[in-house]
Amino acid sequence: MKKIMITGALGQIGTELVLKCRSLYGNDNVLATDIREPEPASSLSNGPFEILDVTDRKHMNQLVESFQPDTLMHMAALLSAKAEKNPIFAWDLNMGGLMNALEVAREYDLQFFTPSSIGAFGPSTPKVNTPQVTIQRPTSMYGVNKVAGELLCQYYFEKFNVDTRSVRFPGLISHVKEPGGGTTDYAVDIYFQAVRQGKYTSYIAQDTYMDMMFMDDAIDAIIQLMEADGVKLINRNAYNLSAMSIEPEMVKASIQEYLPDFELSYDVDPQRQAIADSWPNSIDVSCARAEWGFDPKYDLNKMTEVMLEAIKQK
Known part of the structure; x- marks a missing residue:
């Protein structure tokens, strides 16, 4: 990774991911995007920022054309409790945004990361020492989105050779x-x-x-995975993680x-x-x-x- 574009940059993970990436790769080499403006005194003011609705693929394309990243980290999503209250909006944002981001990664040959979650598991999944590969039958819209997202990322890797990588965050x-x-x-x-x-x-x-998991470990895990040798990655979409x-x-x-x-x-x-x-x-x-x-x-x-x-x- 040398030049990175991050969606959902004002979210729980995105905020700290932007700061860490800027400390490693340079402030000007990390474009933060979100659907709303950061606060005037935001810690993200030390580098480039653009407004982006991830359901707008045309605008996402324009930002990639302008910024010319080699990596896209797609962090924009509606979380579990909010997704249950508005499942249709959750599907449109979580899956529509992911599809747009994957298409941009395919078109511009970008390395790609998006997080999955332990929400991808369900009641029929083994509850203790849950295996990497196991039954996934979630009962929440958020979980359904995450399972579909894992499969979609694997499809883009196998079908279009997009370098997709992901983890199941706790x-x-x-x-x-x-x-x-x-x-x-x-x-x-x-x-x-x-x-x-x-x-x-x-x-x-x-x-x-x-x-x-503590957020510092989570951010380090994203970067470590993205810098890892892709040849060694068997379960690239998505790895079980927990501390x-x-x-x-x-x-x-x-x-x-x-x-x-x-x-x-x-x-x-x-x-x-x-x-x-x-x-x-x-x-x-x-x-x-x-x-x-x-x-x-x-x-x-x-x-x-x-x-x-x-x-x-x-």
């Missing part, structure tokens, strides 16, 4: 962007509320295990190491709980480790320390 935890409508977002909001109020009410029930399998009480105990008076209560959201219950408890990441050296640095306690300190500084 819940991602970051202090840079606050929650944005995902099922796993309790594991982000709990840290913000721990600092602000000393307590948190979880919409996810006790003993609900889900895979998680930890946790439930709310584990997060509470970790926070209490630093904030002993922190309190956790529950008011379960049936919709998001149903989505969480359909996902694995833990997934097997051995293929990512073997094929391109995936190796997350943060466990729960190390992540908690960084999260609380960063939020306090805000």
Whole structure:
């Protein structure tokens, strides 16, 4: 990668991905795009930015023609909880945007990345140590989008030789962007509320295990995969990724190491709980480790320390 265009640059992953890529490849070599303007004091003001609706393929083509990237990272998507509330819009944005991005990658011979998710799994998927290749029958629109996206990316690789690469992200935890409508977002909001109020009410029930990862590890994984030797990639669309399998009480105990008076209560959201219950408890990441050296640095306690300190500084 030398010159990168990123869609969905103001999203949870996109914001930090842009900053990391600019630090590695140069500010002027990373074009950030989103459907809305960044805030005037945004951290993305250190490099080029363009408004882009990813359902507008003509405009996407124009930006690629102008910027001349060699890599397209397509991060624009509607997350799980919001997608359930508006499934038709979710399909149009998630699948229409992905199709446009893949067509642009094919036409301009771009290396291509888009994230999948553990949401691509469903109730019939093995829940413990979920294999890389297994049954995928999700029961949410977001999950359906992700399975279709994995297949579509593989189709473009096999049919048109587009260098597509992807990962199945677990819940991602970051202090840079606050929650944005995902099922796993309790594991982000709990840290913000721990600092602000000393307590948190979880919409996810006790003993609900889900895979998680600190955002720094997630961003490093994207770049590591994109820089990996394509010949060695067997499961390129998409690799299971995770750093930890946790439930709310584990997060509470970790926070209490630093904030002993922190309190956790529950008011379960049936919709998001149903989505969480359909996902694995833990997934097997051995293929990512073997094929391109995936190796997350943060466990729960190390992540908690960084999260609380960063939020306090805000």
